[in-house]
Amino acid sequence: MLKKTILISSIISLLTVSCSTSDDGSSSELSLSEQIEKLVQQPYSKLTPSEQKVKLEAEANAMLTDMDKSKTSSAIEAMQNLGNLLDISSIDIFNGKNDNKIEDIINVSGVYGVYTWNNTTQKWTKTSSSSELKFIFPAKKGGTSNNATLTSNSTSSNIKVNIIDTYGNWNYNTNSYSNDIKDQVFLPLSVNSTLSIDNKEVAKIESTAKYDNKEVPTETSLKINLNDGYAYEMSSAKGSTNSAKLGFSYNGKSLISFTAGSTAQIDKILDDSSVASYHGKANAIIQIMDNFIILEDINIEGTTNAQNALDKSVVYPNYNSNTYHNDLNKYYKAQAEGEVAITNNNTKSILVSKKDGTKIADLVQRAEKGDSYYEYYTKWNSTYRYWEYNASNPILIQHYDTVTYLRFNDNTEVEISAYFSSGFDDLNTRFENFWKSFERK
Numbered sequence: 001m002l003k004k005t006i007l008i009s010s011i012i013s014l015l016t017v018s019c020s021t022s023d024d025g026s027s028s029e030l031s032l033s034e035q036i037e038k039l040v041q042q043p044y045s046k047l048t049p050s051e052q053k054v055k056l057e058a059e060a061n062a063m064l065t066d067m068d069k070s071k072t073s074s075a076i077e078a079m080q081n082l083g084n085l086l087d088i089s090s091i092d093i094f095n096g097k098n099d100n101k102i103e104d105i106i107n108v109s110g111v112y113g114v115y116t117w118n119n120t121t122q123k124w125t126k127t128s129s130s131s132e133l134k135f136i137f138p139a140k141k142g143g144t145s146n147n148a149t150l151t152s153n154s155t156s157s158n159i160k161v162n163i164i165d166t167y168g169n170w171n172y173n174t175n176s177y178s179n180d181i182k183d184q185v186f187l188p189l190s191v192n193s194t195l196s197i198d199n200k201e202v203a204k205i206e207s208t209a210k211y212d213n214k215e216v217p218t219e220t221s222l223k224i225n226l227n228d229g230y231a232y233e234m235s236s237a238k239g240s241t242n243s244a245k246l247g248f249s250y251n252g253k254s255l256i257s258f259t260a261g262s263t264a265q266i267d268k269i270l271d272d273s274s275v276a277s278y279h280g281k282a283n284a285i286i287q288i289m290d291n292f293i294i295l296e297d298i299n300i301e302g303t304t305n306a307q308n309a310l311d312k313s314v315v316y317p318n319y320n321s322n323t324y325h326n327d328l329n330k331y332y333k334a335q336a337e338g339e340v341a342i343t344n345n346n347t348k349s350i351l352v353s354k355k356d357g358t359k360i361a362d363l364v365q366r367a368e369k370g371d372s373y374y375e376y377y378t379k380w381n382s383t384y385r386y387w388e389y390n391a392s393n394p395i396l397i398q399h400y401d402t403v404t405y406l407r408f409n410d411n412t413e414v415e416i417s418a419y420f421s422s423g424f425d426d427l428n429t430r431f432e433n434f435w436k437s438f439e440r441k
Contacts, residue, residue: 035285036295040350044409045358049419052360052408055353059292066250075195075203075226078139078148085137089123091115119144139197152193156186159211187211202227260284293352302346310338322380325395336367336400343402351406361406363416370401 045052115124117137132153139148188209195203203226210219221235229251236244246258286294314334317327349363374394377387405413 036297039285039293039295039352039359040297040348042352042357042359045353045356045360046409049361049406049408049412049414053419056292056360059289063255063289066253066255073226073228073230074139074197075228077141078195078197078202079150081139081141081143082135082137082148082150084141085117085124091124091126117146119146147198149196150193151196152191154191155189157189157209157211159187159213159215161187161215187215187217200227254287255289257287258284287354291353291355293354295348295350295352297348299346303342306342306346310335310342314338320380320382320385324380325375325378325397329396329398332398332400333367336402340365340367340402359409361408364405364407364413366403366405367400368403370399372396372398 047055112129112131112133114127114129114132114134114136116127117135118125119138132151134152135150136146137148137150138144138146188207190206190208192207193205194201195205203224205222205224207222208220209217212218216238219235219237222233224232231249232247233249234244234246236242244258244260247254248256284296284298288294314331317324317331321327343365351360351363352358353360373396375397376389376391376394378390378393378395379388380386381388404416406416406419407413
């Protein structure tokens, strides 16, 4: 589970936020880099790895206790069922033949209509509207009564974009290719959606965006509030410093929050991603409840430069060489060790206990032997240019894996997957049951 969380932090590490709250509850204006530097300077915990396990498990269990209530959320179940019904009967909220999903419904402007689910035909029935986009459907899977309503109202920007509604196809009879069918829509400045069940509002979704005469927004925000106390917020801003924040809370208490940032020049990267100087640096903080923090500080420019150097120095061997298989083993090893060195030299990942004011462990990577197999076609026939079967002298081909370790204060290193699988049986079961509870397709 932790590995998934760390992966998420890496994905969103091109974004940032700058406001925080100090430990005494007062507001402080620390940049994300300053927050990370403050956390990095904390002393290491004197607890043993086993003692840390007990604390981490207690923290994760406390988070799951509050998250568990979302399993019975009628709003989440209704949105899931709407997704199921859109899969059963595709619709087009534009003018072409687009197979629209929920994300289209809550992220478009200037499109209207009332769609009502017909349980007998298993299709949507559309009636016209000049003011709103509405869906009327059963709140539960298998339901026959249309007791849920999702209504969206939007305000359009002046930014018009083309959306491919139907991709062109090759016509074998005429030996010609038909052009893509495109819809033109205005990007939204705001979209407000309300979900009601049995005429009672159960969820509100609000999104906003700002533009600088370009299709990519300079600022975005999304807020989802459920009537049972859960709230999800996300915001981002593009500029000299790109910013983003995500948070999931229950009755005002933060369960998980993400803040991340980068000095990457997004527009220039979109034009030419190969220029390392455009990538800058990135950092991220993930906080679970009021205590457990995962932080990452990444030198993207350094990573890109090192990766380019590795690609030039470690080259895939010549397939027609008599030493190809031995060279292949050397290549796999050098590639894995190079990748690990790039990460360790350019990424700082640390687990922190906010309550204790201590660092728990550093995250480091190691290259270790992974899958292997014997290759029997090991003799190169230079005359006819093919590999001959050589059963008497097979060569072992060795692959390598990148393995993440927790390094504690006493320099003890424990593989992270082993650390969080051994002794966390009950917790892992709770996580699995939690995610399975949403599988209502």
